[in-house]
Amino acid sequence: MVQKLAAEAFGTFWLVFGGCGAAVLAAGFPDMGIGFLGVSLAFGLTVLTMAFAVGHVSGGHFNPAVTVGLYVGGRIPASAILPYWAAQLVGAVLGAAVLYVIATGAEGFSLSDGFAANGYGDLSPGGYSMTAGLVAEVVLTAFFLIVILGSTDARAPVGFAAIAIGLALVLIHLISIPVTNTSVNPARSTSQALFAGGPYLGQLWLFWVAPIAGGIIGGLCYKILGGDDEV
Numbered sequence: 001m002v003q004k005l006a007a008e009a010f011g012t013f014w015l016v017f018g019g020c021g022a023a024v025l026a027a028g029f030p031d032m033g034i035g036f037l038g039v040s041l042a043f044g045l046t047v048l049t050m051a052f053a054v055g056h057v058s059g060g061h062f063n064p065a066v067t068v069g070l071y072v073g074g075r076i077p078a079s080a081i082l083p084y085w086a087a088q089l090v091g092a093v094l095g096a097a098v099l100y101v102i103a104t105g106a107e108g109f110s111l112s113d114g115f116a117a118n119g120y121g122d123l124s125p126g127g128y129s130m131t132a133g134l135v136a137e138v139v140l141t142a143f144f145l146i147v148i149l150g151s152t153d154a155r156a157p158v159g160f161a162a163i164a165i166g167l168a169l170v171l172i173h174l175i176s177i178p179v180t181n182t183s184v185n186p187a188r189s190t191s192q193a194l195f196a197g198g199p200y201l202g203q204l205w206l207f208w209v210a211p212i213a214g215g216i217i218g219g220l221c222y223k224i225l226g227g228d229d230e231v
Helices: 002-026 035-058 064-072 078-103 130-151 161-180 186-196 206-224
Strands: none
Touching (some): 002 035, 002 186, 064 130, 078 186, 130 206
8 A cells, every 4th residue: 555655646746747847837938838738738648657657556546536436436445545635635745846946946936827726717717617617627527537447447458548548638638728727636736726825725625526526427427338347
């Protein structure tokens, strides 16, 4: 279990540092910023690379909503949920802390820009409402779990799951960065909100409730579709 939790912490660190780091450090860089497309790719690549690197150790969740969805889908025991959540939160906060140290090395950096935190209403990149953000996060997390459960099913082609999962996360970000800055991951949302503070912390509840609900829905949907129950 110690190795599994360490793998979850490392993987979630990489997701936050790589994905949010791309958003904070490179997305809006003058003349050659990577933009929404680059940030979307960065998030997908963090999951893809860590799934190959440590997925065989812990299952490669890196996300509390994924952990819950995998439990609902019959892949992990309930006893793993809280330890996995704790490891994911530790990794996420450490990733955000390292990113903060780097980001503050540039003159003019300000947490008031949001630090890649998630939000709705006035804090949404595109000004989308709470309802829009809630629906987007639930639906996208549900489909993310369906992709995860399907690509790791015993009947699926072997060796391609990390690619499917990483590409799914790219697609999710391409859809929803303008809506909520894309969460589908409560650990990622928590780490950035802790640093951005203020109203971002006030809206953090949605980025726990919606992804967790989506994870549960995705797990149930895959069971209805006839997914396996093997751990």
